[in-house]
Amino acid sequence: MTTEVTVADNPTVQVTGKQATGKHVTHGSTPSNGPRILALLNQKGGVGKTTTTVNLGAALVRRGKRVLLIDLDPQAHLTLHVGVDPDSVEHTVYDLLTRPELGAGEVVQTISEQMSLLPAEVNLAGVETELATLAAVGKAQRILADKVGLMLAGQADGGAVSSAAPDAQSLAPHSYDFVLIDCPPSLGLLTINALALANEVLVPMQAHFLALQGLSKLLETVSLVKRSVNPRLLVTGIIPCMFEGQTVLAGEVMADLKTFFDAARSMDVPWRNAVVLEPAVRRNIKLAECPSFGKTIFDYAPDSNGAKDYLALAEALLGMEEGKATSEGPALTTATIA
Numbered sequence: 163m164t165t166e167v168t169v170a171d172n173p174t175v176q177v178t179g180k181q182a183t184g185k186h187v188t189h190g191s192t193p194s195n196g197p198r199i200l201a202l203l204n205q206k207g208g209v210g211k212t213t214t215t216v217n218l219g220a221a222l223v224r225r226g227k228r229v230l231l232i233d234l235d236p237q238a239h240l241t242l243h244v245g246v247d248p249d250s251v252e253h254t255v256y257d258l259l260t261r262p263e264l265g266a267g268e269v270v271q272t273i274s275e276q277m278s279l280l281p282a283e284v285n286l287a288g289v290e291t292e293l294a295t296l297a298a299v300g301k302a303q304r305i306l307a308d309k310v311g312l313m314l315a316g317q318a319d320g321g322a323v324s325s326a327a328p329d330a331q332s333l334a335p336h337s338y339d340f341v342l343i344d345c346p347p348s349l350g351l352l353t354i355n356a357l358a359l360a361n362e363v364l365v366p367m368q369a370h371f372l373a374l375q376g377l378s379k380l381l382e383t384v385s386l387v388k389r390s391v392n393p394r395l396l397v398t399g400i401i402p403c404m405f406e407g408q409t410v411l412a413g414e415v416m417a418d419l420k421t422f423f424d425a426a427r428s429m430d431v432p433w434r435n436a437v438v439l440e441p442a443v444r445r446n447i448k449l450a451e452c453p454s455f456g457k458t459i460f461d462y463a464p465d466s467n468g469a470k471d472y473l474a475l476a477e478a479l480l481g482m483e484e485g486k487a488t489s490e491g492p493a494l495t496t497a498t499i500a
């Protein structure tokens with residue numbers, strides 16, 4: 163099977179703002195040596211974005227990393243998955259995006275010693291309409307990036323515009339090694355906010371024929387945001403989820419993806435270094451069960467294939483951070499990590 167993946171001419175979102183002229187950076191590097199900020203993005207629903215955000219985050223914690231999870235989906239599945247009731251928290255990402263005086267540090271919830279969360283709520287669904295005026299002048303696309311950026315820079319108030327300068331005592335930097343952003347299944351303003359903040363894009367995907375069709379729109383959106391809002395943005399790779407390796411279709415889709423990315427190596431596109439991360443995350447019932455217990459796979463079923471696969475994925479990402487994709491353990495099939 164040969165599936166042509168092309169980038170559509172017609173953007174699905176309008177991105178306004180100053181033309182950016184950033185240069186390429188390698189996977190994992192950020193201009194300020196801050197955390198790696200990864201947006202988990204696929205406009206197709208139910209492909210494994212939230213499952214991957216939670217369990218990849220938890221796997222990174224098990225490897226000693228400090229992780230901030232951001233729930234940008236009005237369904238608040240990520241928030242629920244880590245055991246937080248969206249109705250019980252004082253502030254959510256909705257407040258962060260709609261109340262100029264509120265800083266990210268006032269919204270962040272502690273999940274464990276090494277994991278924090280910016281929670282979502284159902285009201286987030288209305289945010290695109292509420293910010294329509296700002297969107298017209300190009301400001302609404304960067305609200306999250308500006309506020310979380312301030313928090314990550316260690317400002318105690320996390321970007322509250324009305325606060326007095328914090329004293330030395332209150333300067334408790336929110337320092338993280340990884341920020342993982344769970345995007346909604348759309349390419350609207352919430353997703354643009356995620357892409358404005360992120361350095362990298364990970365695309366959880368099921369190995370279906372139709373999954374490839376959506377990739378062109380997704381990549382076009384990433385290109386637009388890179389050109390207009392965030393020159394650092396790069397596509398790190400595809401994460402095959404709910405993988406059933408024994409099927410012919412899965413093998414063919416993976417081969418097509420690798421061919422597509424290999425063809426982009428010499429092109430000036432944000433996915434020029436993208437890889438298909440391996441091993442894929444296998445279909446595993448334990449991964450589907452753990453959200454209803456408000457637990458990660460490592461707390462719910464630490465010996466399951468799901469736990470093993472997400473640990474392997476974390477190792478793969480960490481290997482890319484160090485600029486090496488070794489043949490031991492998790493491999494990166496088409497990796498050309500600069």
Ligand SMILES: Nc1ncnc2c1ncn2[C@@H]1O[C@H](COP(=O)(O)OP(=O)(O)OP(=O)(O)O)[C@@H](O)[C@H]1O
Nearest residue numbers: 207208209210211212213347404444445446449450
């Ligand atoms: N590897 C897996 N094995 C079995 N079930 C899985 C696996 N990954 C995810 N699931 C289940 O598939 C469903 C969809 O996954 P998930 O919620 O992570 O997708 P999503 O892309 O975040 O969806 P949405 O677009 O609605 O936000 C969930 O019920 C989840 O528990």
Ligand SMILES: [Mg+2]
Nearest residue numbers: 211212235239
């Ligand atoms: Mg989800």
